[in-house]
Amino acid sequence: MGMSLIKHLIVGLGNPGAEYQSTRHNIGFMVLDALALQAGPILWKKKFKGLVVAPPALSDQILLKPMTFMNLSGEAVAEALRFYKLEAPNVIVFHDDIDLLPGQVKIKQGGGSGGHNGLKSIDAHIGSDYWRVRLGVGHPEGRGDEVTQYVLGTFSKADKIWLEPLFNALIEHFKLMTDGKPMDYLGQIARKMPPSMLAKH
Numbered sequence: 004m005g006m007s008l009i010k011h012l013i014v015g016l017g018n019p020g021a022e023y024q025s026t027r028h029n030i031g032f033m034v035l036d037a038l039a040l041q042a043g044p045i046l047w048k049k050k051f052k053g054l055v056v057a058p059p060a061l062s063d064q065i066l067l068k069p070m071t072f073m074n075l076s077g078e079a080v081a082e083a084l085r086f087y088k089l090e091a092p093n094v095i096v097f098h099d100d101i102d103l104l105p106g107q108v109k110i111k112q113g114g115g116s117g118g119h120n121g122l123k124s125i126d127a128h129i130g131s132d133y134w135r136v137r138l139g140v141g142h143p144e145g146r147g148d149e150v151t152q153y154v155l156g157t158f159s160k161a162d163k164i165w166l167e168p169l170f171n172a173l174i175e176h177f178k179l180m181t182d183g184k185p186m187d188y189l190g191q192i193a194r195k196m197p198p199s200m201l202a203k204h
Contacts, residue, residue, distance in 0.1 A: 098167030103139025
């Protein structure tokens with residue numbers, strides 16, 4: 004796990020603590036857990052104000068779950084970035100996005116934070132030149148003040164219809180993302196989603 008071998012820092016955003024475990028805001032953590040598991044059970048280690056793992060299946064990557072709470076995520080990302088001597092474009096962040104439909108995925112490099120506290124914090128620490136994999140969790144009907152309640156709410160049974168195929172696709176084709184082919188990655192994800200989901204997009 005020599006420093007020079009690490010080419011990508013893969014970050015999943017979420018909040019630490021059992022009460023946040025299956026909440027919409029923690030979809031980034033959930034994706035990283037699934038990515039780490041593809042090589043079998045793995046032990047996350049405490050480092051960089053977060054939990055890190057270097058799965059053998061992803062030899063040139065470090066997975067990081069900041070344990071600072073969402074609005075300080077950038078502290079953990081910046082520490083890991085400095086340690087591995089990487090630049091912002093080597094960072095890929097998985098996060099929830101309420102402006103996208105449930106199961107909808109968009110990928111972009113740079114841009115605004117869209118009001119997401121985790122992204123705001125990362126922007127403040129490393130700039131905005133990193134990659135974001137935006138995972139749609141839907142938006143609460145009604146007023147804006149219900150957003151916090153919604154993102155900190157747990158996924159419903161109905162969400163499993165798209166969550167499982169989404170996670171499977173995100174993990175199965177992840178190499179396309181690290182190979183610098185984000186559009187191919189998106190295409191493969193879309194192909195795996197249930198037709199009923201895609202009809203809504």
